[in-house]
Amino acid sequence: MENIYSNIYSFNKKVLKKTVKSLKQGNLAGLPTETVYGLAGNAYSKRAVRNIFRLKKRPKNNPLIIHYNNLKNARQDVSFNSDFFKLYKKFCPGPITFVLKRNKKSKLSPISTSNLKTVAIRFPSHKVIRSILKLTSFPLAMPSANFSTKLSPVSAYDVYDDFKENLKIIVDGGSSKIGIESTVVDLTGKPKILRPGIICSKEIKAILKKNLSNKKSKIKSPGMMKKHYSPGIPVIIGQKPKKIDHAYIVFGKKHKKNFNYFNLSQKADLKEAASNLYKIMRKIKKYGFKKIFVAKIPSSGPGKAINDRLIRASK
Numbered sequence: 001m002e003n004i005y006s007n008i009y010s011f012n013k014k015v016l017k018k019t020v021k022s023l024k025q026g027n028l029a030g031l032p033t034e035t036v037y038g039l040a041g042n043a044y045s046k047r048a049v050r051n052i053f054r055l056k057k058r059p060k061n062n063p064l065i066i067h068y069n070n071l072k073n074a075r076q077d078v079s080f081n082s083d084f085f086k087l088y089k090k091f092c093p094g095p096i097t098f099v100l101k102r103n104k105k106s107k108l109s110p111i112s113t114s115n116l117k118t119v120a121i122r123f124p125s126h127k128v129i130r131s132i133l134k135l136t137s138f139p140l141a142m143p144s145a146n147f148s149t150k151l152s153p154v155s156a157y158d159v160y161d162d163f164k165e166n167l168k169i170i171v172d173g174g175s176s177k178i179g180i181e182s183t184v185v186d187l188t189g190k191p192k193i194l195r196p197g198i199i200c201s202k203e204i205k206a207i208l209k210k211n212l213s214n215k216k217s218k219i220k221s222p223g224m225m226k227k228h229y230s231p232g233i234p235v236i237i238g239q240k241p242k243k244i245d246h247a248y249i250v251f252g253k254k255h256k257k258n259f260n261y262f263n264l265s266q267k268a269d270l271k272e273a274a275s276n277l278y279k280i281m282r283k284i285k286k287y288g289f290k291k292i293f294v295a296k297i298p299s300s301g302p303g304k305a306i307n308d309r310l311i312r313a314s315k
């Protein structure tokens, strides 16, 4: 099939070179990761970082995650601590983001981190983003590649839906396996989960061998604000659909098949459910349903992240 999107590229050596060159010139690119697709730019470049905020219509006080391919590069920008090393060893590269203290000598554009004294860093595992990071001499500031408050993209085509031809390059790395954003854990004090993800608090607690903080922190950034992850139609939790143009998101075996029923995981697997969540919400919107109703989904493990996203989408 011919590719009708002039800016979506399948990954190969030539595209790798082209993408790295474009990033070096200060341009942005839509890139795949194992969690969701990101809108990437040189984190050391003021211009690139400014463009990320502008293109996403993202409030300036919502800091970006900075992506690295190894410890050596990350060490230039942040201070590590023992909690960090333990979690890094267990989960990286992978779907977890660490908030750490910023180094005084860091070259990160202060705009990328909203002038905070802390930086959120991540080591993604997707082979495309890793091979790009290996060839750049700078880390990549990379929020999810969607308009602020909307659903994160899980395919190159989802990125195109929001940004169209405004990006020169969107690299197609297949659909994002994990399907929701990384777990964000603040390690600057008593460890605290700021955004739940596939790696859940129980696993983190087990590695750190200590309790996590569950203090209700004052909102550290608008990313933690209530309205987020909106599919663009109303989302109603805990009720059944009432009309034929209402879709129903369900989970597990007990639900029958129906034209407007969308099962996150027939076999009641929460990881599978997370990976289907945004895909299914986007599909429902495209089919023209007017509202999304959601059945109860267990809140254990990755279920906590799923419910977090659904609750925010319903605001």
Ligand code: TXA
Binding pocket: 033, 035, 036, 037, 038, 039, 062, 063, 064, 065, 097, 099, 113, 116, 118, 119, 120, 122, 124, 142, 143, 144, 145, 180, 181, 182, 184, 194, 195, 220, 221, 222, 223, 224
């Ligand atoms: O899976 C992911 O993390 C994806 C992929 C592309 O890597 N990225 C992503 O970025 O979800 P974004 O910008 O959509 O979400 C970043 C989150 C926001 O909630 C932001 O507020 C928080 O990380 N964050 C960034 N820096 C922070 C900091 N210094 N302190 C607290 N929160 C921070």
Ligand code: MG
Binding pocket: 143, 144, 152
């Ligand atoms: Mg986002």
